[in-house]
Amino acid sequence: MKTILVLGGAGYIGSNVVWGLREKGYNVVVVDDLSSGYIKFIGKESFFKFHANKDDLEHIAKNYKFDAICWFSALIEAGESMKNPGIFLRSNLSENFEVLEFAKNHDIKHIVFASSAAVYGIPDKQVVSETDKTDPISVYGLTKLMFEKVLNFYSNIYGISSVSLRFFNASGASFTRDMGEAHKNESHLIPIVFNAALGLRDCVKIFGNDYKTIDGTCIRDYVHIEDLSNAFILSLEYLFDGGRTDVFNLGNGEGFSVKQIIDKVKDVTKINFKVEVTDRRPGDPDIEIADYSKAQKILSWNPRYKLDDIISSAWKWHKSDTYASLVRSNS
Numbered sequence: 230m231k232t233i234l235v236l237g238g239a240g241y242i243g244s245n246v247v248w249g250l251r252e253k254g255y256n257v258v259v260v261d262d263l264s265s266g267y268i269k270f271i272g273k274e275s276f277f278k279f280h281a282n283k284d285d286l287e288h289i290a291k292n293y294k295f296d297a298i299c300w301f302s303a304l305i306e307a308g309e310s311m312k313n314p315g316i317f318l319r320s321n322l323s324e325n326f327e328v329l330e331f332a333k334n335h336d337i338k339h340i341v342f343a344s345s346a347a348v349y350g351i352p353d354k355q356v357v358s359e360t361d362k363t364d365p366i367s368v369y370g371l372t373k374l375m376f377e378k379v380l381n382f383y384s385n386i387y388g389i390s391s392v393s394l395r396f397f398n399a400s401g402a403s404f405t406r407d408m409g410e411a412h413k414n415e416s417h418l419i420p421i422v423f424n425a426a427l428g429l430r431d432c433v434k435i436f437g438n439d440y441k442t443i444d445g446t447c448i449r450d451y452v453h454i455e456d457l458s459n460a461f462i463l464s465l466e467y468l469f470d471g472g473r474t475d476v477f478n479l480g481n482g483e484g485f486s487v488k489q490i491i492d493k494v495k496d497v498t499k500i501n502f503k504v505e506v507t508d509r510r511p512g513d514p515d516i517e518i519a520d521y522s523k524a525q526k527i528l529s530w531n532p533r534y535k536l537d538d539i540i541s542s543a544w545k546w547h548k549s550d551t552y553a554s555l556v557r558s559n560s
């Protein structure tokens with residue numbers, strides 16, 4: 230049985246991958262510092278409350294031989310990275326580099342890394358493919374792109390093969406388990422809209438309605454976390470089968486505007502809430518949609534869930550007692 234080390238496995242996407250791997254019969258070891266993850270998503274089995282740094286990992290490695298790493302641990306808020314770039318560079322590059330050295334020293338030859346569409350910055354095209362220009366406009370996106378490149382060198386130099394998965398807008402909640410999005414300082418559109426519907430915030434602020442889109446608000450490609458989770462497992466299998474180091478876009482291939490998301494939530498919840506238009510948020514492209522044909526061709530990955538599934542699963546999650554208790558514990 231192969232043993233997979235999941236860094237950041239108690240978080241929003243990582244926890245789904247942990248369960249997906251367990252269901253496939255992998256032995257899963259989870260490391261998470263619980264700065265944004267929740268132990269109740271994954272349980273205490275083979276869980277270590279550690280930072281993903283070298284000393285802590287050395288401690289765990291005394292008892293396990295890892296076949297691969299699935300890597301989620303990171304600081305993820307692009308806006309925050311422009312206020313505190315140093316913290317992002319330290320966490321997403323220096324500390325990651327230490328983990329990579331750990332992988333090299335322990336002969337771990339396969340890595341699946343959570344990257345981001347933020348590597349593209351403001352794309353020249355609405356539908357972006359992996360061969361398009363990468364030019365991040367946030368320090369967060371820069372750290373993801375730089376680390377992809379570092380992984381490429383470690384592949385060439387040390388034979389550590391890796392897949393970097395460029396997520397577009399990760400969204401939705403688990404269909405089978407009581408877990409979903411509950412960030413401590415929420416900045417993402419869909420949970421913000423649900424929080425407004427639940428009266429947990431006064432209103433939704435639309436960041437700009439003068440973009441070149443159908444209704445003036447930004448268009449994004451929302452992809453369900455269970456589809457992302459499945460892509461992680463397919464990527465691992467691809468690497469175990471001898472697949473070479475590569476990057477893949479993961480999205481649904483279709484876009485929805487901020488207004489369309491808000492209307493959809495109002496429609497599903499049957500709740501009306503206040504919406505205001507405010508200034509643009511710096512660094513938002515008008516439209517960003519994934520061309521995921523490479524993942525389809527090479528990983529045999531196909532997104533199975535559409536916006537309706539994303540919104541209905543997220544609504545079920547936001548109404549749950551677990552979500553309410555996490556919000557209380559975060560406040």
Ligand code: UDP
Pocket residue numbers: 398416417418419421433434435436437447448449487510513
């Ligand atoms: N957005 C918004 N109001 C909010 C949060 C987000 O209008 O309170 C917009 C944001 O400008 C972007 C889209 O919603 O166009 C998705 O933003 P999110 O932060 O969820 O994901 P991103 O696309 O930045 O990764």
